[in-house]
Amino acid sequence: MAGVIARRRRRQRVLRWVVLAVLGAFFVLPLVAMVEFTTRGDQDTWRLLVDWPLLSQTYPALADGIVASLGQAGLTALLMLVLLVPTAIWVRLRLPGLRRLVEFICLLPLTIPAIVLVVGLAPVYAWVNYLLGGSALTLTFAYTVLVLPFAYRAIDAGLSAIDVPTLAEAARSLGAGWGTVIWRVVLPNIRSAVLSAAFLTVALVLGEFTIASLLNRTNLQVAINFLGKSSATMSVAVSLATLLLVFVLLLLLSLLGARRRGAGS
Amino acid sequence: MPTLTRAAAALLAAATFTALTACSPPEDKGDDAGSGAATAASAADLGGLDALVAAAKKEGQLNVIALPPDWANYGEIIKTFGDKYGIKVNSAQPDASSQDEINAADQLKGQDSAPDVFDLGGAVATANVAKFAPYKVTTWGDIPDNLKDAAGTWVNDYGGYMSIGYDSAKVPEPAGVAELLKAEYKGKVALNGDPTQAGAAFSGVVMASLGSGGSADDIAPGVEFFKKLKAAGNFLPVDPTPATIESGQTPVVIDWDYLNVAQAAKTPTWKTVVPANAVVGSYYVQAISKDAPHPAAARLWQEFLFSDEGQNLWLKGGARPVRAEAMDKAGTIDKTAFGALPAAEGTPVFQTQEQTDKAKQYLAANWAKAVG
Amino acid sequence: MAEKVITPDLVALRPGVRGHRGRGVARTRSLLGVVPFFAYVTIFLIIPTLVVVIGAFASDQGGFTLANLAALREAYILQAFGRSILLSAVTAVIGAVFGALLAYALVTAKPGGLLRRAVTAASGVLAQFGGVTLAFAFIATIGLSGFVTVFLRDDLGIDPYAGGVWLFELPGLILVYTYFQIPLMVIVFLPALDGIRPQWREAAESLGGTTWTYWIRVAGPLLLPSFLGSTLLLFANAFSAYATAAALVSQGNPIIPLQIRGALTSEVLLGQQNLGKAMALGMVVVVAVVMTLYALLQRRTARWLA
Numbered sequence: 043m044a045g046v047i048a049r050r051r052r053r054q055r056v057l058r059w060v061v062l063a064v065l066g067a068f069f070v071l072p073l074v075a076m077v078e079f080t081t082r083g084d085q086d087t088w089r090l091l092v093d094w095p096l097l098s099q100t101y102p103a104l105a106d107g108i109v110a111s112l113g114q115a116g117l118t119a120l121l122m123l124v125l126l127v128p129t130a131i132w133v134r135l136r137l138p139g140l141r142r143l144v145e146f147i148c149l150l151p152l153t154i155p156a157i158v159l160v161v162g163l164a165p166v167y168a169w170v171n172y173l174l175g176g177s178a179l180t181l182t183f184a185y186t187v188l189v190l191p192f193a194y195r196a197i198d199a200g201l202s203a204i205d206v207p208t209l210a211e212a213a214r215s216l217g218a219g220w221g222t223v224i225w226r227v228v229l230p231n232i233r234s235a236v237l238s239a240a241f242l243t244v245a246l247v248l249g250e251f252t253i254a255s256l257l258n259r260t261n262l263q264v265a266i267n268f269l270g271k272s273s274a275t276m277s278v279a280v281s282l283a284t285l286l287l288v289f290v291l292l293l294l295l296s297l298l299g300a301r302r303r304g305a306g307s
Numbered sequence: 308m309p310t311l312t313r314a315a316a317a318l319l320a321a322a323t324f325t326a327l328t329a330c331s332p333p334e335d336k337g338d339d340a341g342s343g344a345a346t347a348a349s350a351a352d353l354g355g356l357d358a359l360v361a362a363a364k365k366e367g368q369l370n371v372i373a374l375p376p377d378w379a380n381y382g383e384i385i386k387t388f389g390d391k392y393g394i395k396v397n398s399a400q401p402d403a404s405s406q407d408e409i410n411a412a413d414q415l416k417g418q419d420s421a422p423d424v425f426d427l428g429g430a431v432a433t434a435n436v437a438k439f440a441p442y443k444v445t446t447w448g449d450i451p452d453n454l455k456d457a458a459g460t461w462v463n464d465y466g467g468y469m470s471i472g473y474d475s476a477k478v479p480e481p482a483g484v485a486e487l488l489k490a491e492y493k494g495k496v497a498l499n500g501d502p503t504q505a506g507a508a509f510s511g512v513v514m515a516s517l518g519s520g521g522s523a524d525d526i527a528p529g530v531e532f533f534k535k536l537k538a539a540g541n542f543l544p545v546d547p548t549p550a551t552i553e554s555g556q557t558p559v560v561i562d563w564d565y566l567n568v569a570q571a572a573k574t575p576t577w578k579t580v581v582p583a584n585a586v587v588g589s590y591y592v593q594a595i596s597k598d599a600p601h602p603a604a605a606r607l608w609q610e611f612l613f614s615d616e617g618q619n620l621w622l623k624g625g626a627r628p629v630r631a632e633a634m635d636k637a638g639t640i641d642k643t644a645f646g647a648l649p650a651a652e653g654t655p656v657f658q659t660q661e662q663t664d665k666a667k668q669y670l671a672a673n674w675a676k677a678v679g
Numbered sequence: 680m681a682e683k684v685i686t687p688d689l690v691a692l693r694p695g696v697r698g699h700r701g702r703g704v705a706r707t708r709s710l711l712g713v714v715p716f717f718a719y720v721t722i723f724l725i726i727p728t729l730v731v732v733i734g735a736f737a738s739d740q741g742g743f744t745l746a747n748l749a750a751l752r753e754a755y756i757l758q759a760f761g762r763s764i765l766l767s768a769v770t771a772v773i774g775a776v777f778g779a780l781l782a783y784a785l786v787t788a789k790p791g792g793l794l795r796r797a798v799t800a801a802s803g804v805l806a807q808f809g810g811v812t813l814a815f816a817f818i819a820t821i822g823l824s825g826f827v828t829v830f831l832r833d834d835l836g837i838d839p840y841a842g843g844v845w846l847f848e849l850p851g852l853i854l855v856y857t858y859f860q861i862p863l864m865v866i867v868f869l870p871a872l873d874g875i876r877p878q879w880r881e882a883a884e885s886l887g888g889t890t891w892t893y894w895i896r897v898a899g900p901l902l903l904p905s906f907l908g909s910t911l912l913l914f915a916n917a918f919s920a921y922a923t924a925a926a927l928v929s930q931g932n933p934i935i936p937l938q939i940r941g942a943l944t945s946e947v948l949l950g951q952q953n954l955g956k957a958m959a960l961g962m963v964v965v966v967a968v969v970m971t972l973y974a975l976l977q978r979r980t981a982r983w984l985a
Contacts, residue, residue: 054787058784058788061780062781062784062794062798065777065781065861069861069862071820072816072819075816079825079826080819125715125716129713129716132712132713133713136709136712137712144716147717147720151724152970153963153970154724154963154966155936155963157936157939158728158939158959158962159728160727161939161955161959162727162728162730162956163723166722166723166726166727166730167414168413168414171415171416171417172417175418175420176420176421187723190720245804245807246807249807249812249922250810250922251810251921251922252925256943256944258407258411258414263812266815267926268401270815271546271549272548272549272550274551274554277815278818278819281815281816282816285816289801292800292803292804292807293800296796296799296803404944404946406949407944428946430947431946431949434949494844498930500930501930502947503932504932504945504947505946506946506947509947537843540843544847544931545929545930546929556824667947672753675758675932676755
């Protein structure tokens with residue numbers, strides 16, 4: 043039996059390295075190409091990219107897009123947390139019957155493509171424009187809907203890992219109000235789930251193009267697309283920079299998750 | 308219980324929805340109590356050009372949309388206007404289409420950031436006349452009657468002829484449209500846009516039609532031409548942009564002559580030719596939004612564009628200003644720029660509304676089949 | 680047996696036991712807690728969906744009409760649907776096969792080791808890496824003046840575009856879509872592969888089975904529902920994708936999401952707003968069918984591989 047297992051392990055190892063080599067080459071190639079494209083000849087693409095004052099002067103549309111996206115990411119993460127965390131906790135504690143409905147609603151954005159959603163958002167946004175103006179930051183409302191599936195799954199997973207009813211009952215029996223229960227008792231225990239939801243939100247918002255472009259507002263991806271028409275190298279450089287930023291974010295997220303698993307087990 | 312809640316929620320949703328679609332948000336009446344510029348139909352209504360300038364300066368800002376800086380010299384026009392009157396010009400969405408301009412005006416109605424003025428293709432303009440405020444500029448009389456609306460809701464501003472731009476270092480000069488089917492142009496010919504989306508590309512197909520034996524009534528030879536172009540491998544399914552022209556990815560571009568001429572600034576070997584006897588002309592249309600947040604500035608912008616200075620700036624960008632004939636007679640036209648325009652042999656063809664509609668129907672049904 | 684006297688204090692301590700009116704009040708107060716969420720979702724998710732669904736049946740004057748749905752039968756729209764489905768199916772299958780291979784390669788590595796964590800993290804990033812940035816990455820790689828194109832042309836004398844520029848048409852879309860489909864498959868399929876117990880392999884071998892019989896008779900059937908479900912998810916993902924195609928394809932609208940954009944923003948063919956909604960409704964129907972099948976398959980999977 044041992045020989046059979048050893049042979050199998052060897053074959054698996056060979057398969058593993060072949061698959062990783064071939065697919066790894068496929069995935070790394072565009073990244074390498076982007077680096078080569080932006081450093082071709084004598085251009086200062088990367089030096090210009092890190093020089094913010096010069097960048098906003100040379101490419102004002104790009105600078106506007108970057109600022110708008112950062113604002114949207116922050117606001118969406120905030121709105122998502124304010125909306126989802128209390129609701130998820132509340133449903134678990136007081137309305138377990140509604141749990142399936144809430145889950146279904148949170149998965150609905152996966153079934154309704156963004157391109158379809160934006161067609162229907164036009165009359166809703168007519169009201170949003172009337173009440174809050176036409177700034178790019180109002181896209182937060184649409185983005186919060188887009189991140190619902192991912193954020194809800196993360197927060198729900200976090201809540202499943204702790205015994206929410208017991209914690210809440212203990213806190214209530216000691217005289218805590220619901221606000222304290224949510225803010226000071228449950229939230230600190232799902233910190234990593236909340237952070238994970240926030241990171242996923244930021245990654246998604248930074249990569250969003252459909253809704254911003256069809257509602258005629260600016261955003262990082264819209265700005266990159268527009269930039270591509272006048273300067274190929276700068277747009278590729280910004281794309282690469284965005285990708286690296288999101289990679290760092292999600293790497294931090296996975297390290298955080300690993301640490302939690304390590305600490306908990 | 309849950310079913311009732313769900314039903315109630317659904318009912319609430321349906322009711323809200325009907326309410327929403329039935330009524331749009333209330334219109335925000337702009338604050339123009341002092342100037343009355345929103346209803347002025349000419350400078351005289353406000354008490355003369357100086358009064359208009361004063362009212363516009365008081366407003367201090369102007370919202371324009373879909374004006375790329377390298378399109379017919381709009382960059383310089385915007386800067387000159389801003390410097391001359393001290394008005395800040397906010398240029399939004401430079402690569403928007405005409406329909407996007409109307410969509411933006413609808414979505415931002417009543418907001419401070421709504422567009423004040425439009426520069427539209429003819430089709431979109433005639434379809435949205437209800438959204439425009441009538442205004443006749445001081446030089447109204449110079450403009451030919453068939454190039455303006457009698458009531459003043461819209462007026463043609465500049466135009467050009469469809470042309471073939473090419474990099475003379477890479478390809479030989481195409482004498483006519485049919486030459487583009489030759490082997491020297493393999494993988495090199497690009498059309499500026501999708502004809503079912505963009506007005507410029509639509510006119511490009513009309514030019515191809517004229518050059519392939521069609522006429523203003525018949526766009527089928529043009530679609531056939533592109534089908535042959537694709538089959539020969541010459542058609543590049545890429546949108547030509549200043550970036551692609553500069554990098555050499557699109558050595559031959561079918562586009563308006565003023566746009567092709569502007570590329571020579573960055574690519575010195577770029578030349579423009581209007582094919583003989585296949586001259587398609589079209590004017591763009593200027594209009595003022597009825598709900599303009601800065602009505603006086605919008606009207607001053609209009610006056611500036613149709614003044615000698617504005618028209619000559621367009622001419623500098625390679626476009627043919629609508630008052631060209633009158634200015635030529637009066638001697639106020641920029642003679643060097645006028646002489647530098649690409650020569651156009653043959654009578655220019657300007658399609659009528661019916662011809663355009665018929666062509667569009669044909670295109671919608673057959674373009675994707677030919678090229679898709 | 681002394682009867683326990685229910686005093687008001689005991690009642691207060693046991694929240695489940697209240698008077699009839701008390702339970703109603705408590706229930707309403709509980710429901711109030713989720714009103715913000717439901718209100719928000721109604722305004723920004725349900726209402727837009729209803730706008731699309733109802734708008735597909737609305738004529739320009741506001742009445743009911745089936746003309747928009749009838750217009751969907753036009754050749755160019757049917758072709759766009761066909762191409763969308765083809766693109767989604769091909770990239771789903773390619774993504775599923777290679778993604779499953781990659782996931783299997785990860786599973787055979789040390790669990791919790793660096794390789795697995797790094798590749799899983801990279802998959803998480805690359806699955807999200809779509810849209811404009813991906814389109815530009817591929818243009819920089821294999822576009823007309825891309826890294827690989829120049830290398831092939833100058834160093835090896837091969838012109839990848841001798842037969843036409845395919846990058847900006849359907850073949851190009853297929854290539855670019857697989858870039859995010861494969862990592863998505865890894866993420867979605869890995870948990871199922873983790874559910875395979877090594878005991879099953881050993882049991883199969885101790886009964887004299889070869890690798891082939893193991894895969895055909897034991898692991899294959901167990902993994903099949905999850906594999907098919909993941910493929911469906913990949914299909915829905917590719918079908919709904921818009922940004923990548925919008926940034927890559929500038930001539931023509933080969934797939935349905937681009938046709939919808941065309942209907943909304945074209946300055947040549949006007950008045951197509953409701954046709955766009957009809958196309959959007961078509962998209963929703965296709966994706967809903969796929970996602971329902973996915974949900975059913977997920978339930979099958981959970982039985983053995985939870």
